Amino acid sequence: MQKLRPVYVIGVGWHPYQRASSTPYVALGLKAIREALADAGIAFMSVQSAYVATALLPMAAGRPMLRHLGASGLPITHIEDASASGSAAFRQACIEVGSGVSDIVLSVGVDKPTSLAWAIKHTGIDSLADDLIAPATHFALLAEEYAARNGASAADIAHVAAKNHRNGSLNPNAQRQKARSLEEILGGTPVSGSLTALQCCPVGEGAAAVIVASLEGMKRVGFPEGRAVRVIGSAGRSQKVYADNSRYDSQITAETARLAFDDAGVSPRDLHVVELHDAFAIEELEYLEAMGVCNDGAALHELKSGVFDIGGRCAVSTSGGLIAMGHPIGPTGLGQIGELAMQLRGEAGARQQPRAKIGLAHMVGLGSVCFVHILQRG
Amino acid sequence: MSDIKKASLFDNPQVGKAAYLVGVRCRCGQVSFPLQTYGCEVCGSAGADLERSIMAARGILQSAVVVHQHADKSLEIPFTIARVVLDAGPMIRSRMEHAPEMVPRPGARVGGRVAMRCQGEDENYELVLTEINSD
Numbered sequence: 001m002q003k004l005r006p007v008y009v010i011g012v013g014w015h016p017y018q019r020a021s022s023t024p025y026v027a028l029g030l031k032a033i034r035e036a037l038a039d040a041g042i043a044f045m046s047v048q049s050a051y052v053a054t055a056l057l058p059m060a061a062g063r064p065m066l067r068h069l070g071a072s073g074l075p076i077t078h079i080e081d082a083s084a085s086g087s088a089a090f091r092q093a094c095i096e097v098g099s100g101v102s103d104i105v106l107s108v109g110v111d112k113p114t115s116l117a118w119a120i121k122h123t124g125i126d127s128l129a130d131d132l133i134a135p136a137t138h139f140a141l142l143a144e145e146y147a148a149r150n151g152a153s154a155a156d157i158a159h160v161a162a163k164n165h166r167n168g169s170l171n172p173n174a175q176r177q178k179a180r181s182l183e184e185i186l187g188g189t190p191v192s193g194s195l196t197a198l199q200c201c202p203v204g205e206g207a208a209a210v211i212v213a214s215l216e217g218m219k220r221v222g223f224p225e226g227r228a229v230r231v232i233g234s235a236g237r238s239q240k241v242y243a244d245n246s247r248y249d250s251q252i253t254a255e256t257a258r259l260a261f262d263d264a265g266v267s268p269r270d271l272h273v274v275e276l277h278d279a280f281a282i283e284e285l286e287y288l289e290a291m292g293v294c295n296d297g298a299a300l301h302e303l304k305s306g307v308f309d310i311g312g313r314c315a316v317s318t319s320g321g322l323i324a325m326g327h328p329i330g331p332t333g334l335g336q337i338g339e340l341a342m343q344l345r346g347e348a349g350a351r352q353q354p355r356a357k358i359g360l361a362h363m364v365g366l367g368s369v370c371f372v373h374i375l376q377r378g
Numbered sequence: 379m380s381d382i383k384k385a386s387l388f389d390n391p392q393v394g395k396a397a398y399l400v401g402v403r404c405r406c407g408q409v410s411f412p413l414q415t416y417g418c419e420v421c422g423s424a425g426a427d428l429e430r431s432i433m434a435a436r437g438i439l440q441s442a443v444v445v446h447q448h449a450d451k452s453l454e455i456p457f458t459i460a461r462v463v464l465d466a467g468p469m470i471r472s473r474m475e476h477a478p479e480m481v482p483r484p485g486a487r488v489g490g491r492v493a494m495r496c497q498g499e500d501e502n503y504e505l506v507l508t509e510i511n512s513d
Contacts, residue, residue: 123416125412125414125416126383126384126386126387126412127387127412128384128387128412128470128471128472128504128505129459129471129472129473129504129505130471131450132445132448132453132457132459132473133459133471134445134448134449136447137443137445137459140443140445141440141441141442141443141459141461141471142441143443144441144442144443144484145440145441145461145484148441148483148484148485189446189447190446190447191446191447192443192444192445192446192447192459193443193444193445194443241408241419241420245469246440246461246463246469
């Protein structure tokens with residue numbers, strides 16, 4: 001972002017994440033967008049471009065939804081990066097404003113859980129057993145390796161889920177709003193390895209919208225600069241062949257985060273609040289270490305010491321994370337930006353991280369791809 | 379043999395015998411599994427720069443987990459999945475057999491044999507991994 005003119009988040013909104021229902025995606029998306037417009041205090045006609053993030057909706061979902069805000073003729077672009085679709089859409093919106101092409105841009109994520117289809121199954125290259133290996137198994141394997149490497153018990157990893165369910169219980173937009181004890185989590189339905197159902201993100205639907213603007217855009221609509229949250233860093237990467245190729249999820253995260261920190265001119269220890277891709281509890285530990293928020297092997301100890309709690313040095317997954325807030329896919333990355341914006345404005349209510357000034361949002365997506373954004377108050 | 383799926387992943391598969399996997403070596407030195415001729419993931423070379431490379435299904439166990447739930451309800455659960463770094467270099471994942479309640483630990487030496495798996499109407503060759511006690 002350092003090469004571009006300043007970009008600010010001025011409006012955020014959600015439709016609560018929830019189990020699959022008969023609610024059409026249009027209703028989900030419009031609720032989130034109208035909430036973001038009201039949050040920004042602007043009319044839809046002020047929006048100059050829209051990025052629509054969806055991984056599972058069929059072709060051309062945007063216009064049938066956006067036309068009901070008034071068919072302004074704005075350019076509509078759909079973005080898909082699997083789980084990271086929302087983050088990718090946010091990055092594009094920031095680049096469009098930062099480059100000067102537009103002053104006010106909307107990014108909205110919306111999804112309903114229709115059947116999942118992965119292109120990697122159609123490459124013509126066979127595999128030994130990939131059809132037996134769901135994401136939960138991939139991460140259960142990583143959990144075993146983390147436990148062996150750090151002399152921890154796999155059950156310890158469930159502490160991540162306990163924290164995130166507790167945070168989710170304070171979030172009216174979360175799919176899971178029930179605090180859970182460690183016993184409940186560990187005693188729940190076994191999924192793969194040490195991972196139980198409450199340590200895995202749920203399947204669901206929802207929507208999240210974020211509006212970004214330039215200084216000129218904010219002036220034009222009379223948005224109070226004191227409430228604006230600046231996007232100071234943005235980076236995106238795709239998976240390479242790494243020297244230690246067995247831990248590619250951590251490698252791509254480390255590389256992307258490093259670029260984002262360089263872009264923003266801040267270090268991982270400067271962060272007050274983090275939202276990351278905790279689809280499975282082990283991921284929170286792996287990515288905090290990979291990003292340098294704590295030392296290698298230290299995440300579990302810091303977690304248990306309260307370092308990552310709301311009120312700790314660096315609150316992680318204040319929204320409830322993917323585990324409790326949910327992971328409807330398209331919206332997820334944008335919902336993270338929305339949470340950071342509320343935290344940095346001091347508007348997060350019961351979930352408020354005190355004195356939050358700098359926040360980071362991280363998502364990975366099938367590929368793998370990775371996007372990291374850094375936001376700062378004032 | 380052409381009716382049995384996944385045959386191309388194995389070199390001369392014989393059910394019950396030690397498995398040899400068909401990988402690819404690139405001119406740049408990268409060794410990967412499985413064989414593909416689209417192009418090398420490190421340098422992008424294709425065609426004659428890529429050659430078939432046979433590797434023994436033997437290596438070091440990274441981790442193994444018991445799978446308790448799967449979306450495909452035709453699969454018999456539970457089953458165990460293992461992640462292994464082969465002596466030849468590539469990392470593979472396949473089914474593992476072990477004594478009940480005794481999932482092998484990271485660091486164990488493992489080897490694989492050829493087996494047959496039936497999935498609906500399809501027959502598949504399968505790599506089944508087990509811990510080996512001596513090299």
